């Protein structure tokens with residue numbers, strides 16, 4: 001069993017579960033704030049992105065499954081790399 005899974009399974013008290021939920025929310029917030037788009041907005045504690053909505057039909061960084069978030073970050077980074085490569089071809 002992976003170390004992190006073992007660590008999680010040891011958390012049985014409600015206070016520990018709440019701490020884990022807070023930690024997950026904070027990590028989601030860090031990903032949302034740093035994913036590189038300019039359309040982020042967070043009224044009422046939400047974590048949304050207008051640019052993700054336009055690009056992928058996805059916007060809810062607070063509730064979407066983590067696999068969905070991971071795939072959108074990868075897509076955003078790939079798109080950015082391709083745009084840079086196109087830019088360097090024009091100049092070079």
Ligand SMILES: [Zn+2]
Nearest residue numbers: 037049051052
């Ligand atoms: Zn976005």
